[in-house]
Amino acid sequence: MKISCNVLKKHIKNSEKIDFYSIWDTFTIRTAEVENIDIKGKNFDGVVTAKIIECNPHPKSNKLSILKVDNGKEHLQIVCGAPNVKVGLVGALIQVGGHIDNIEICAKPLLGIDSFGMMCSGKELGISDEHSGIIELPTDTKLGVDLKEVLPIEDIIVEIDNKSLTNRPDLWGHYGIAREIAAITGNDLLPLELDETKIDKKDLKIKINNPELCYRYIGAKIEKIENTNTPMGMQIFLYYVGMRSINLIVDLTNYIMLELGQPMHAFDANIVDEIEIGLAKNDDKFTTLDGSVRLLTNHDLMIKNGGKYFAVAGVMGGLDSEITDNTNSIVLESASFEASTIRKTATSLGLRTEASSRYEKSLDPNLALDGTKRFIKLLKDENPNLEFGSNITDVYPKVFKEKEVILEKKLLYKYMNFEIEDSVVKNILNLLSFKVKVLKDSFKVIVPTFRATKDVTIAADLIEEITRLYGYENFKEVPLNMDLTFGNNETTYEQEYEVKEYLVNKYNFNEIHTYLWNQTSFLKNIDVNIDNVKLIGKNEDNILRNDLSLSMLEAAYNNTKRYENIKIFEIGTIIENDENKRSLSVLLSDDVDNLKNIYNEAKSITYNLIKALKNIKPIFKLSESKHYYYNELTQNIIFNNNIIGQIKVFNRSISNKINRKKCFVVIDIDFDYYSQIKKENIIYDEVSKYPAANLDYTIISKRGEYYKEFEKIIDNFTSPIIIKRELVDIYIENDIKKITIRYTVGSKEKTLTSEELKDFKEKFIKFIEDNELSIILE
Numbered sequence: 138m139k140i141s142c143n144v145l146k147k148h149i150k151n152s153e154k155i156d157f158y159s160i161w162d163t164f165t166i167r168t169a170e171v172e173n174i175d176i177k178g179k180n181f182d183g184v185v186t187a188k189i190i191e192c193n194p195h196p197k198s199n200k201l202s203i204l205k206v207d208n209g210k211e212h213l214q215i216v217c218g219a220p221n222v223k224v225g226l227v228g229a230l231i232q233v234g235g236h237i238d239n240i241e242i243c244a245k246p247l248l249g250i251d252s253f254g255m256m257c258s259g260k261e262l263g264i265s266d267e268h269s270g271i272i273e274l275p276t277d278t279k280l281g282v283d284l285k286e287v288l289p290i291e292d293i294i295v296e297i298d299n300k301s302l303t304n305r306p307d308l309w310g311h312y313g314i315a316r317e318i319a320a321i322t323g324n325d326l327l328p329l330e331l332d333e334t335k336i337d338k339k340d341l342k343i344k345i346n347n348p349e350l351c352y353r354y355i356g357a358k359i360e361k362i363e364n365t366n367t368p369m370g371m372q373i374f375l376y377y378v379g380m381r382s383i384n385l386i387v388d389l390t391n392y393i394m395l396e397l398g399q400p401m402h403a404f405d406a407n408i409v410d411e412i413e414i415g416l417a418k419n420d421d422k423f424t425t426l427d428g429s430v431r432l433l434t435n436h437d438l439m440i441k442n443g444g445k446y447f448a449v450a451g452v453m454g455g456l457d458s459e460i461t462d463n464t465n466s467i468v469l470e471s472a473s474f475e476a477s478t479i480r481k482t483a484t485s486l487g488l489r490t491e492a493s494s495r496y497e498k499s500l501d502p503n504l505a506l507d508g509t510k511r512f513i514k515l516l517k518d519e520n521p522n523l524e525f526g527s528n529i530t531d532v533y534p535k536v537f538k539e540k541e542v543i544l545e546k547k548l549l550y551k552y553m554n555f556e557i558e559d560s561v562v563k564n565i566l567n568l569l570s571f572k573v574k575v576l577k578d579s580f581k582v583i584v585p586t587f588r589a590t591k592d593v594t595i596a597a598d599l600i601e602e603i604t605r606l607y608g609y610e611n612f613k614e615v616p617l618n619m620d621l622t623f624g625n626n627e628t629t630y631e632q633e634y635e636v637k638e639y640l641v642n643k644y645n646f647n648e649i650h651t652y653l654w655n656q657t658s659f660l661k662n663i664d665v666n667i668d669n670v671k672l673i674g675k676n677e678d679n680i681l682r683n684d685l686s687l688s689m690l691e692a693a694y695n696n697t698k699r700y701e702n703i704k705i706f707e708i709g710t711i712i713e714n715d716e717n718k719r720s721l722s723v724l725l726s727d728d729v730d731n732l733k734n735i736y737n738e739a740k741s742i743t744y745n746l747i748k749a750l751k752n753i754k755p756i757f758k759l760s761e762s763k764h765y766y767y768n769e770l771t772q773n774i775i776f777n778n779n780i781i782g783q784i785k786v787f788n789r790s791i792s793n794k795i796n797r798k799k800c801f802v803v804i805d806i807d808f809d810y811y812s813q814i815k816k817e818n819i820i821y822d823e824v825s826k827y828p829a830a831n832l833d834y835t836i837i838s839k840r841g842e843y844y845k846e847f848e849k850i851i852d853n854f855t856s857p858i859i860i861k862r863e864l865v866d867i868y869i870e871n872d873i874k875k876i877t878i879r880y881t882v883g884s885k886e887k888t889l890t891s892e893e894l895k896d897f898k899e900k901f902i903k904f905i906e907d908n909e910l911s912i913i914l915e
Contacts, residue, residue, distance in 0.1 A: 183242070186281065196250075221270030352473040355531045690801060706722060
């Protein structure tokens, strides 16, 4: 949120004594984080007010005019291309020798006619986005005066972090910030200038159907608005804080919102009949001011006019009620709505506005009347002859009142670690507009309504107010006196890190991070439809993923032109059966001709990862998967008769859309289940001081016969010289599977002789043949 120091000064007594450049360091410590400070109006000099006294066409251009301009001291010839030049117009003249954005203005000819300066637009001076013509000042403006003395151009714009204001609805306007600055500096906050005109008219017809959602609704009909031109000073303010000037009525609603934090809305009175506030019906449609058609739900609070939708309450008005430059009669709205209702509606419609961002913070309902009277006062300044077409009609079903909080002194002293004087506590709270009665053992505090909506409700909140205004830097630093206990280790996080480290260090994989949702454009590109939970308020990229491997494939798609082969992984969240689950997905890509190699590599990676990190041996079994994978190449990863994941290959119809020359193999592991598997203890044995020998044997079996079954057979072969047995390789050719195993043999008492090795080999071959298996002898 951007704050203008010029506006703050209007609300603080003796504001000239405050250093508005340096105060923000203290404000950050006391109140909220300041992100940026921008000095405005230093980008130009030598600009004065001047009046056009002659205007003639340029002989060589249809777009240029030759002006004679009075700068209060002399008449100057200016060549200007603005379409709005006319005799009598008072504007901004940058004279020869002046500077704008570090460029010095010099006298020079334009198509043969000398020009001694330049008439400026708002955009050229950096005070608006308007560049269709030169600035137009009031005709009674004194000539030859520095423009910065006429308009509030020099300003300090402070940007405050919105997140640090979430719990402070009173700070979403300049007046609330001014209250904080006044409290920090010990100055008085000036009262608002409000219109207190006594009105004797009929009330508007206003009906609230849901008082639990609409706390207060104020309406007033205002007529005979003849001047709809926004004062230049207000236009500059709106531009500096990031808003666009439209016309006086609209600009005033925005100004009040920015000044007080109270959103306002104005309807064209000519089309207002009876105002009703109630819920919409499911699947109704409504066109908002931005021209978009919105699909409503029965949770959306609406403003209705004569039974027809007129505005989305607290969010945006309707296109049919738009204020134009010709509008001279309005119905002004100032209301207070239930915070969560506005937030949910803004989210579901995908329409978060300046108004909704304030309403969802729980605004003070009592601010609505101040906003109304402030709007009327400022509108009267520009339209002294305006008239009221109705009373200020105030429908307020349940008045929101101040709250009482008792603060025990011993609790305050405990938090502050010293006994603070009663007078200091009272002064601090008074500066923040709290009423305080000092009792013997406590403080009786009346919390103002603008702080009582959700911010200050208990004694601890008051302690926070006292300590921050007292100044955290004024506390004496003392070490904490507390017992330290160690909590449980974050085992899931540690296991995730362990897996990441293993894949990166051992297999040179790259970790990636992807969005929780699938990209709509990518799914369309590969012709895959996903039926899963959808994000509300988004038409695209709104399907929450149920298969992390599709996110891996999209990452491969985005990188396949840059890298020959891809090895990536992610441990991320998927949404399956409406539940969040953690999943490990690993993707390998290679040329199509190397599918067999990377498929076996994926299998090897899976086996080694689980064996290394859990000390268990998974088994693999053919299975089926989603339609965009090859079923015949899908294998379940099984442990303890439970499926913990799959190895899969994207089918050709999918992979061709990514890269026709590549194939893509993925490993998916249910990480929630994986993290619950206890690591088996590693059994260590004494290492023999005598050398061991490695004996490799290749056994032939049929494709489809699993190694686990084969392993059960050879587990029955025993010998006292076997140290260990391990799987070296599995190679499949046509329907033949070749399994290579390695025996490490040796003795702790001696070095084995060749006869003993030969005897072992003969016994093993006989064992294999007795079990009707074939062995390749080399």
